[in-house]
Amino acid sequence: MTTATEATVATALKSLLNEQTTVEVRPRYEGSNICTWIGFKHVNYLVEEAVLHHFRTAGLPARGLYEEHGLGLDFVDLDTRILHAFHMDDAAQALVVPDTAEDASVLGFRVTLCVERDGSSLKAVTSKVKVSLRPDGYLDRTAETPQELAPFTVARLGAHTETRPGAVxxxxxxxxxxxxxxxxxxxxxxxxxxxxxxxxxxxxxxxxxxxxxxxxxxxxxxxxxxxxxxxxxxxxxxxxxxxxxxxxxxxxxxxxxxxxxxxxxxxxxxxxxxxxxxxxxxxxxxxxxxxxxxxxxxxxxxxxxxxxxxxxxxxxxxxxxxxxxxxxxxxxxxxxxxxxxxxxxxxx
CATH class of the missing domain: 3.10.129.10 (Hotdog Thioesterase)
Known part of the structure; x- marks a missing residue:
């Protein structure tokens, strides 16, 4: 029998894997080190924030995944191109598009950040992102992973890169x-x-x-x-x-x-x-x-x-x-x- 929690997770995962989300993100003040330009590290932080918002909107927030299911949300691949510079106080419109193959063992997303310049919206950043779910290995080793999330759950980060079962x-x-x-x-x-x-x-x-x-x-x-x-x-x-x-x-x-x-x-x-x-x-x-x-x-x-x-x-x-x-x-x-x-x- 499917429990209410399993049904809720299944619905949330369907949303995560199929629906696009948008959110406004702004670079942190810390990232402006020279004049008002924002460094690559903080541009990548914006990408992370957009993906975290996508999980939150779908009903699988990072906090809930950990506290309720003992799963840590880990970014394991971040590939980012910066096409236009970000400045302090820029507001970027972030679009997150799910990009997970049917038989994938890792959750994939494509992220685009657009910023306004002279009244026009410019594509400033494109990024490919991969996320793994990692069971808590420190406080609780007994939590059961919801069946729907099991394909994207790894016992050790990096396992998604391996091609043979049981590889070390x-x-x-x-x-x-x-x-x-x-x-x-x-x-x-x-x-x-x-x-x-x-x-x-x-x-x-x-x-x-x-x-x-x-x-x-x-x-x-x-x-x-x-x-x-x-x-x-x-x-x-x-x-x-x-x-x-x-x-x-x-x-x-x-x-x-x-x-x-x-x-x-x-x-x-x-x-x-x-x-x-x-x-x-x-x-x-x-x-x-x-x-x-x-x-x-x-x-x-x-x-x-x-x-x-x-x-x-x-x-x-x-x-x-x-x-x-x-x-x-x-x-x-x-x-x-x-x-x-x-x-x-x-x-x-």
Whole structure:
């Protein structure tokens, strides 16, 4: 016999999978770091908010999924293109369109953000989003998952990427570690003095960073969430540019140049837990016509003496020159920037 709760969940899931939703979203003040422009991280936050509203409207809010069914709502894939810049106080109209294949093991959505410019509505952002439902593994391991939600429920984040039943996460070779991320280290450790970082960055145009995962980057009591990885991607870029001699502050002061991001993507492959050491490797993959460069971010933890990759992502950057308090325009890289991105000593 179908219970009232099961019937309610079935109706809500049908709405989630078939009906479009719209909502007005605004970027947070925190995301305006240079003049009034909003960075890529907070643009992705708007995408997340639109999808969360979609779940709420369908009758499956993140809070209810967790408190009533013991299911954490986790963003596991976020692929976003930014077509027009967002500014402080912009109001975006977000459209969420369900995009879940019939036999999919993950919930999919397409999100479009439109913003008004000079009386016209411009398509500013497009994003592809995937969501998994993860049973609570910390407080209650006995909650029963509603039958309708079972196809989208995973015992471990990243399981949707596996192609064989019962697959276990791929692990890397055995590694040696050093304990060097105590609180006194602040932002963590970089460089070849750490054996894991040395192994991960060897013979590559890459920068490595080891850092203890703090609780504000986590959710559902134990694991690093997608927004935490977005923050990680933003910060590893900052550290990479400083390490290459072209820090954000330096190019701002010298040239009024700022990094701009037309595209970013992050995929969660496994779980990273609160207070684990996260090894983040940022690798420059290509430079396109001295105009944009694309880098890959790979994140790992060490478990049982072996590397486990927990996330991977890509981000494309260009540079823009600040023309005034309202406007900027894209510029080509000069030799100094090209050399630094390519791994050669930066020349001032």
């Amino acid at each position: 996460p791929d692990t890397g070779p055995a590694v040696g570690t050093t304990v060097n991320t105590s609180l006194s280290y602040g932002r963590g450790t970089t460089g070849e003095e750490d054996p894991v970082l040395a192994q991960l960055t060897r013979d590559a145009n890459a920068f490595g960073w080891k850092w203890r995962i703090p609780y504000p980057y986590c959710h559902f009591t134990e694991r690093l969430q997608m927004s935490g990885y977005l923050r990680q991607m933003e910060e590893v870029v900052d550290l990479f540019l400083a390490d290459r001699g072209i820090s954000i502050r330096e190019l701002l002061d010298e040239r009024r140049w700022i990094p701009v991001v037309p595209q970013s993507r992050i995929r969660i492959l496994d779980e990273a837990l609160m207070e684990e050491d996260l090894y983040t490797v940022y690798t420059v993959e290509s430079i396109f016509k001295d105009f944009t460069y694309t880098s890959r971010m790979d994140c790992y933890v060490v478990r049982d003496g072996k590397l486990v990759k927990t996330a991977t992502g890509k981000i494309t950057h260009g540079y823009a020159v600040i023309e005034n308090r309202r406007d900027w325009s894209l510029v080509n890289f000069d030799e100094r920037v090209v050399r630094a991105l390519g791994g050669e000593p930066a020349e001032r």
